[in-house]
Amino acid sequence: MWPASTSLLSLLFLLLLSRPSLFYSLRNCTIDFHDSSKVKCDFSRLHTIPRGIPKTVTYLSAFRNRIVTIRESDFKGFTKLEALFLGQNDMEHIENGAFSDLSALTQLNLKSNSLTELTDNMFEGLTNLRILNLYNNKIDHISPLAFKPLGKLQELYLASNELVNSSNVVNIVSHCPSLKILDLTDIRLTVFETDFFPFPLQNLTKLHLGSDTLTKFRVHSDVFPQLESLTVASRKRGFEWDVIDKVLTNLKTFGIQLSELKFETCKKIFQSFASLENLHLSSFDEIFDERVFDFVCGIPSLQKFHVSQIHIFVINDTLLQSCSRLTDLKLIYIVLGNLSESALQTMTLLRNLNIEQNVLSRIPPAIQNMSTLTHLSFQSNLILKLQCSDFLNLQSLTELNLNHNQISTFKSCVFKDLTNLKVLFIEHNLISQLDHTSAISLPSLKMLSVSENNLILIEKDTFSNVSSLTELNLKSKSATEVKNGAFEGLVGLKRMTFSLNYHSGSVFEGLPQLQHLVVYVWNNMEITELSEHRPLHLEALQELSIQVDKNACVYHALYILHGLKKLQVFSLDTVCCSTPSGIFWETPNLVNLKIINCAEFSPNPELFQPIAGLKILNLSNNKMKYLDFLTEANLTKLEMMILTNNDLTVINETVFEALPSLKYLDLYENPFVCDCSNAGFIDWVIRNKQVQVVRAYQYRCSSPPSEQGHFLLDFNVQSCWESTGFLCFISSSALVLVTLLSSFIYHFLRWQLVYGFHLFLAFLYDSKKRRQGCPHIYDAFVSYNVHDEDWVYGELLPELEEVQGWRLCLHHRDFQLGKPIIENITDAIYSSRKTLCVISRRYLQSEWCSREIQMASYRLFDEQKDVLILLFLEEISSNHLSPFYRMRKLVKSRTYLSWTQARSHKGLFWENVRRALECDNEPADSHNPLTVNV
Secondary structure, eight states, X not given: OHHHHHHHHHHHHHHHTOOOOOTTOOSSOEEOSSOTTEEEOTTSOOSSOOTTOOTTOSEEEOOSSOOOEEOTTTTTTOTTOOEEEOOSSOOOEEOTTTTTTOTTOOEEEOOSSOOOEEOTTTTTTOTTOOEEEOOSSOOOEEOTTTTTTOTTOOEEEOOSSOOOOHHHHXXXXXXXXXXXXXXXXXXXXXXXXXXTOSSOOTTOOEEEEEESSOOEEEEOSOOOTTOOEEEEEEOOTTOEEEEOTTXXXXXXXXXEEESOBOHHHHHHHHTTOSSOOEEEEEESSSOBOTHHHHHHHTOTTOOEEEEXXXXXXXXXXXXXXXXXXOSEEEEESSOOOEEOTTTTTTOTTOOEEEOOSSOOSSOOGGGTTOTTOOEEEOOSSOOOOOOTTTTTTOTTOOEEEOOSXXXXXXXXGGGTTOTTOOEEEOOSSOOOEEOGGGOOOOTTOOEEEOTTXXXXXXXXXXXXXXXXXXXXXXXXXXXXXXXXXXXXXXXXXXXEEEEEOOOOSOTTTTOTTOOEEEEEEOTTOOOHHXXXXXXXXXXXXXXEEEEEEEEEOOSOHHHHTTTOTTOOEEEEXXXXXXXXXXXXXXXXXXXXEEEESOSOOOOOHHHHTTOTTOOEEEOOSSOOOOOXXXXXXXXXXXXXXXXXXXXXXXXXXXXXXXXXXXXXXXXXXXXXXXXXXXXXXXXXXXXXXXXXXXXXXXXXXXXXXXGTTSBGGGSOOHHHHHHHHHHHHHHHHHHHHHHHHHHHHHHHHHHHHHHHHHHHHHHHHHHXXXXXXXXXXXXXXXXXXXXXXXXXXXXXXXXXXXXXXXXXXXXXXXXXXXXXXHHHHHHHHHTEEEEEEEEOHHHHHOHHHHHHHHHHHHHHHHHTSOOEEEEESSOOOGGGGTTSHHHHHHHHHSOOEETTTSGGGHHHHHHHHHHHHHSOOXXXXXXXXXXXXX
C-alpha cells in the first residue's frame, strides 16, 4: 500500500510540474495591455505562427517575422478573430483551408511577402472579409475561383505585384461585387479593358491603376457607375486613353502620371470627365507642355489642382491665368524658383496654397493681398529671410507652414496682418533667438512650433501678444537661455515643449492653465529654477517630462514637484539624481511614472509610498540589480511595470505578492542567472494567471557559462524541486526524530538532566575551591529554607552553638553583602568542615537550597569525605526526592537524622548531631553518624 501511494504522489508531482502554455505566458507574443483580446507577435523572428495563442482573440498581428508557410492548423478554432496582420514576412505559401475557421475575419493583411499565386481554396472560410491587403508580393497568377469565398470584400490592395494578364482582374471582380476600393498600382498589365467584366461594379468608388508597361486604358461600357476616384500611371510612351463618353460621369478625383504629358493626350483624357473636382498631375519626364495648364484650368468643375514631378522653374503671369476657379493649388517638387507678382492674381477663390519641396529663396510677392487664403505652406524651400510685407493683407489665413527652410531671423512686423492665424510652423530653420524685435503679435494664434532651430535665447515679453496660444513648441537643437518673464501673457497655454539651459527667476509663473510640459536639458548645465528649491507654480499641470542629453542631475527633485497636486504623468529621461524619499508627497494623483536611462538608480520603498494610486511604472535601462523595494512600496494599484534593460539577475517571485493589481510585466534584456535561484520565478512566469510577463520566452541566460545564451524558460526547474524535495525529506525526518527524542527525554529523564546540570556547576566551583585551598573557618554550614528559620534559630542554633560550642555558618548572618549569592554559597561550603542540610518540603522547592545541597553532595563524592549531614524536619517520601537523584540514593542506602522521630528523645537526637559533627573526615573512619539509627 505504501509504495503504491508513493508512486501516485510522484506522478501527481510531475504532472504539476508540466509546462502548459497559459494565457499569460504566450511564447513570443504580447497581449495588449488595454485590450486583452488583441495579441501582437511583431518583430519576434518567428518562423511559424506560435502555439498557445488564445482562441478568443479578435486581433492578431505577426508583423515583420520570418514566417514562410501558413499551415492548415495554424488558425484552427480562431472563430472570433476579426483582424489578422501577417505583413513583412518571408511568406511563400498558404496551405488550402488555412483560413477556414476565420468566419469572423474582416481584415487580412499579407503585404510585403513572397506569395506568387492565389489558389482556389486559399481564402476558403473568409466569408465576412472586408479588407484584403496583398501589396508588394510576387503574385503573377490568380486562380479563377480564388476570390469566390470573398463575396463581401470591399477593399483589395494588389499594388506592386507581377500580374500581367487582365483575366486576373476579371477573376477578381467576378466574385467580389461589393468592392469599393481596388488598388492595382505598379503591376505589369499592358492593357486594362473592361469588355470582359461580367457585370458593372456598382459599389466601386476608387480605382488605382499603374504599370511600367501599361499602354492602353479602355472602357467602353458603364462598368463603374459609382466611381469617384481614379488614378492611372504609366511609364510607357504612346499611352492610349480609350474611354467613351458618359461612363465616368461621377468621377470627382483623378490622378494621372505619364512618361510625357502631351497636350493632345491630356485633352483627350480630360474631355472624358463631366464633374471632375480634384486633379493630380505628374510626369516621369521633364518635358512639359504649358498648354495643358490652360486646358486643365478650363474644366468648369475643377477645384483642386495638384502638380508634382514636373519641371517648372518659373511661373509667369499667364501660366495659371485660367485657373480662376481653383480653391486648392499644390505645386510639389517642380523645381520652382520664382513666381511673378501677378502669377496668382486671377485666383480669387483660392483657399489652400502649397508650394513645397522647391527652391524658392523668398516668400513670393504673388501671395500678397490674397484675402481668401486660409492655408499656406512653403515647407522645404530655401527661404532665407522674412520681410514685413511677405504676408500683406492675408487676413483670412489660419495656418502657415514655413518648416525646413533657412530662416535665421524675422521681425515682429512680418505677421502683423495675420489677425486670424491659428497655427504657425517655423520648424527646422536657423532661428537663434526670440526677443522684442521678433515678438509675435497674433491675437488668434492657438499653436506655435519653432522646434528644431538653434534657439539660444528667449527674451522677456516675447509672447506677450499671443494670449490665445494653447500649444507652444520651442524644442531646440541646442540649449536655450530663457529669461525671466519670457512666458508672461500665455494665460491660456496648455501644452509646452522647450529646451532649457540656464535662467534666473521663475519663468513658469503666469501659466495658470498649463497641463502638459516637456523640458529638454542640454549640455549638463545647472538649471537655476529647478535647482534652487523653487516650485514650478503650475497648479494645473497634468503631465511633466524632463529629458537631458546625457546622464546628469539637473534639479533638486524634492522641490520640482511641489504644488503639482493634479500631476498624473511624470517622466524622467537620463536624469540621474539621488531621489529623495519625499519627492512624491505633493503628487498624490500620479498614475504614470517613467524614470529611464539612468546610469545608477536604486529606489527605496519610501519613494513610492505617497503615490499609492500609481498604475504604470517604467524603470527601464537604469542598471537596477534588485526589486526588493517593491515589497514595501505600497503599489497596490499598479497594473503595468516595465523593467527592460536593467541588471536583474535573480527575481524573487514573492515581490509580486505586494502588487495585487499587476497585469503587465516586461523584463526583457536583463542578464538572468539560469540556476535554481530563479526556479521559483520561472515557475511563477509559466503558471500565474494574472500577470502577463511580456516576451518571457525570449529572456536569455547570461550565466552560468554552461547556460549562457539559452532561454530562461527552457531551464529545467524539476531538478531544483527534486533536490529541494530530498532536502525537505531529510530535514523533516531529522525534525521528527529530534522531537521524539526530546519528548522521551523530557518525560523520563528530565530530572536527571536538571540534576546533572547543577552538578556540573558544582564541579566547576569545587575545582576552583580546591585550587584555592580554602581553610576551614566553620565547623558546619547550615543549609535551610527561610520558612524553617524559626526552628533553626529556636532549636538548632541554641543547642549547637550555645550548648555544644560549635561554630556555625548561616547565610542570613554570615554571607558577605554585595557578593554574588552563588559565590557566598560555595565559599561557605568549602570554608566549613561539614554541611548540615535542614530538609523540608519547602527546602526542596527552593532553587538556592537545591544548589547548596548539590554543591555539598558533589564535594562528598569528589573528596570521599564525610562532609554532608542530612536532617529531615518532616516525613518526605522518596518520590519527592526524585529531582535530587543522589540525595534519593543516599536516603535509600543510609540512615539519616529525623526530627519528627526524635521529638520524644531530643537528648539522643542532639547527641547524634554532635557525634556527626565530631566524626573524622578521613575516608578510613568507619564511624559515620549518618548510618546511626535514630
